[in-house]
Amino acid sequence: MNASHHGSRDPSWVALAAHRAWLDAEGGRLLRFGTAAAPAAGAGFAWLDASGTPDPASGVQLWITARMAHVYALAHLRGRPGAGPLADRGLAALDGPLRDAEHGGWYPAIPEPGKPSDGRKTAYGHAFVLLAAASLTVAGRAGAKALLADACDVMESRFWDDRRGWVRESWDRAWQEPEAYLGANANMHAVEAFLAAADATGDGVWRDRALRIAEFFVDHVARSQWWRVPEHFSADGHIVPEYHDTNRADPFRPYGTTPGHALEWARLLLNLEAALPDPPNWLAEAARWLFVVAVGAGWDADGQPGFVYTVDHDDRPVVHARMHWVIAEAICSAAALHRRTGDLVYEHWYRTWWDYCAQYVIDEHDGSWHHELDADNRPASTVWAGKPDIYHAYQATLLPQLPLAGSAAGAVRDAASGGEAA
Template identity: 55%
Template structure:
């Protein structure tokens, strides 16, 4: 499917783990840099210069857990180190969620808490539980979901709130001047409703006794995303964000939103047996085929305007294959275990 064989895949795996153990790792202060140049020096960013973000560390955990599933001998040590950093630097037991960011030396934390980084913490924690067998990571994933989705999104007509202060009080006006920010846009991000819906189903299947609200909330988030995101401005596709009244805000069409919708529809179709989700699954693949798949240059067009023309207002170029690949993998797998472990058990 990806055009690589076992030998090439092994080489890519080894390269990725070596990069995380080498130039991307902060050998002075611990943790990982978001970006380094060819010489291994941290690339400074405007928002958090040379800092440490939970968002990035969640993906280190996910990569290491995936390496464990693939059987690479260096992966368990990397996973143990990454989980230790998360435990000591990001996990806040008094809030049952993760902090957002620190400076490079771990001396000053950012006075902000984000649903996005915590969503990816849920994804990473579920993978870590599969890799280590430690149930506490699933318990923590449940606590995060309870806070972000069951407490805040449910009380907000399922318009998932993304931005909070350190005490997890919603900051509804955050980034009003930057509605198309790639990581922290103002308003509610429709694609995350689908992503959370899918992750809730993984959580429900992974837990020995999942609370009933986990599956109920997954269904409600999906329904809200369809209602307020799909063709919301009268044009084909999903809008990027909506305001707090559910009206379209940023009308850009993002490939990752459609990919997450496809994955969520497949997961809910399997979980509920309802043909409605299968219908959406087919509709959205047809839409992807019609406007997003780039048959000239390969991959998916990452961003389109409301008229389905390529644009670059949020994400220039094609910076990730993560969501598109998952849209092809997840419909073939059960909700739990997580992707890499499921492929290992399937012999793939």
């Protein structure tokens, strides 16, 4: 692909001081929006509606509280006043009402104050606890090291399957019944969390485990599927292509394949490559292929700007809604590949997707980003109601400014100690 056909040879936007200032300003706007999600110390972060008001009907979700604690830990590391205390509110909730003191691990949610959910304990939710605990530890927040030690122990003893090299999907509250399902999404976020844990603890075993997950889901499975990333598997690792055929727009387990996850995998493979002392060559190769195939299948797939949420196994659009997290991960992926390769095609896509965000996704009136748009790029709520958290959007403003590294917190810490500017 000839880079001269895909945008100008102007300096990279990320190298421009004005663009970096814009990224920081947009990140600051997101952080201000998110402050409304922590109305009380120790109660966790609430689900915010479209106007930024806590939605009591949604309760306190583990994944939201952990992701928001991670975000504010990153903001604290970057020197934002007030971010540290907000990160501490998430830490207090993870160490308090969301923790299952009887059986260990964390509840998936607290629907009402003092009444934790009896739902299943998921690898997805616990991966975000591990990510948050690692970022809080790097940020030096009080109590974070103990939380990280507990999160590592639960992940290792309950979710990590060392024989197979992946994380189990979920358990009942008492850890007696594993789910007969294996999900690529939970394992993808485990890669992110494991790399963060390695940076926070110095224990390379977490990097090794992240590589083993990537070897199965990407180098083995995605490579065999022409760089499509199947989402759903049986508990022993066989693809289940018709999973959720009758519930195609599920927010966590949609039918078909998800171009946004392929883009997220591409970025994480480059983080993994940067973290490993002797990385295999296939990581960068796979990142490029995942990007190409995801863009080809998902971008403008129905004749309108934007990424469709899902496609079927022949790359035909299934759910045409546009999700904010997909464009955020596309931006991060393009920035990472441009940094890794210098290829101007990735700079072209980076600019294209920020222009799309500015036109359709960023909500200048009510704050944050519209979490869902319809096929005509109008705000919608068929899959996601409101604006639950700022994790994906904030990282889209931050990660392009960081050197490739195992984790965002580690990269910010290293930059502050004399490395590349963050």
